[in-house]
Amino acid sequence: MENQPAQPHRKIIHIDMDAFYASVEQRDNPEYRDKPLVVGGLPEGRGGVVATASYEARKFGIRSAMPSKQALQLCPHALFVRPRFDAYKEVSRCIREIFSRYTDLIEPLSLDEAYLDVTNDKLNIGSAIEIAQQIKQAIKDELQLTASAGVSVNKFVAKIASDINKPDGLKFIGPAAIEGFMEQLPVEKFFGVGKVTAQKMKNMGLHTGHDLKQLTEAELTKRFGKAGRFYFNIVRGIDNREVQPHRETKSLAAEDTFAYDLTTTEEMEAELDKIAATVCKRLQHYELKGRTVTLKIKYSDFKQITRNQSFPAGFNDLETISTTAKKLLAATDPEDKRIRLLGISLSNFGEITVKGKDEKPTDQLRLFPF
Numbered sequence: 001m002e003n004q005p006a007q008p009h010r011k012i013i014h015i016d017m018d019a020f021y022a023s024v025e026q027r028d029n030p031e032y033r034d035k036p037l038v039v040g041g042l043p044e045g046r047g048g049v050v051a052t053a054s055y056e057a058r059k060f061g062i063r064s065a066m067p068s069k070q071a072l073q074l075c076p077h078a079l080f081v082r083p084r085f086d087a088y089k090e091v092s093r094c095i096r097e098i099f100s101r102y103t104d105l106i107e108p109l110s111l112d113e114a115y116l117d118v119t120n121d122k123l124n125i126g127s128a129i130e131i132a133q134q135i136k137q138a139i140k141d142e143l144q145l146t147a148s149a150g151v152s153v154n155k156f157v158a159k160i161a162s163d164i165n166k167p168d169g170l171k172f173i174g175p176a177a178i179e180g181f182m183e184q185l186p187v188e189k190f191f192g193v194g195k196v197t198a199q200k201m202k203n204m205g206l207h208t209g210h211d212l213k214q215l216t217e218a219e220l221t222k223r224f225g226k227a228g229r230f231y232f233n234i235v236r237g238i239d240n241r242e243v244q245p246h247r248e249t250k251s252l253a254a255e256d257t258f259a260y261d262l263t264t265t266e267e268m269e270a271e272l273d274k275i276a277a278t279v280c281k282r283l284q285h286y287e288l289k290g291r292t293v294t295l296k297i298k299y300s301d302f303k304q305i306t307r308n309q310s311f312p313a314g315f316n317d318l319e320t321i322s323t324t325a326k327k328l329l330a331a332t333d334p335e336d337k338r339i340r341l342l343g344i345s346l347s348n349f350g351e352i353t354v355k356g357k358d359e360k361p362t363d364q365l366r367l368f369p370f
């Protein structure tokens with residue numbers, strides 16, 4: 001006889017709209033349909049990046065966060081359009097209204113992505129697969145857009161599942177299939193595993209969940225710090241994070257006060273690298289992508305300034321965070337100044353503002369307990 005779990009399994013759905021911005025543009029502008037379409041910065045502008053590419057554009061290798069200039073090189077006949085954020089926000093509101101017919105436990109990750117806990121759904125449907133199907137159908141019928149859904153007993157597996165049969169996909173990974181699924185999963189797919197960690201793992205001969213599973217919790221913690229514990233649990237299909245309907249995270253920050261004042265750019269940049277790494281880890285832990293980097297500087301006379309820069313698409317990679325923070329630092333003419341504190345925060349997670357009328361710099365940086 002099989003062991004019964006102490007608690008009944010949860011029913012978690014991860015819904016992710018397919019090529020969201022581009023799909024909304026193709027829906028609203030028939031002339032964009034079936035064409036390689038790039039929503040984001042224009043290639044002739046400075047520093048423009050791709051926010052979303054249509055599936056037709058992805059065939060040419062165009063991806064989110066890629067410089068628009070590069071996208072144009074990959075596909076010279078691609079159409080480039082500026083985002084219409086108000087339209088996307090409105091669609092996002094309608095999608096959430098559809099979700100709310102089934103559950104109030106909705107955790108949006110961005111305008112086009114959310115977790116739903118449907119363990120006790122409002123309509124007593126009972127089957128999470130059936131609910132996911134109904135949600136996809138309602139999105140199609142009412143909004144003329146497609147979504148992909150992942151269904152499982154926890155957030156981690158549901159999220160990976162939603163990516164498997166994209167676009168217009170639905171993938172269920174039930175309790176009995178989870179461990180086998182995790183074993184074959186390449187290490188890059190584990191969240192928190194960026195390019196650097198993935199390479200580190202491969203150098204250690206760790207390529208899949210199966211390889212990670214051979215290590216004890218102590219060995220994993222020794223090699224990967226706190227994340228090691230997460231890997232230990234997740235390869236066994238254990239992820240008890242709850243769907244948090246009222247996650248009000250507005251910004252996520254880390255800062256450091258130094259034992260002595262920093263006076264050279266090298267020292268300051270080295271400290272920014274460390275702080276950026278902390279922020280990056282926290283963002284990845286919460287699966288947040290921010291669009292605004294804010295640098296906080298406190299000088300030896302306690303005078304404090306903040307500088308920020310915003311991007312059209314969200315990110316949480318170390319490279320972008322630390323490079324942006326260093327650029328912001330360089331613009332303050334830091335050499336020969338005495339700095340006693342540096343901080344970096346990321347904000348603008350789900351919400352989108354039009355570039356050019358961006359929010360004021362945040363003076364109040366919140367340090368999240370971790």
Ligand SMILES: [Mg+2]
Pocket residue numbers: 016017018019020112113
């Ligand atoms: Mg999406």
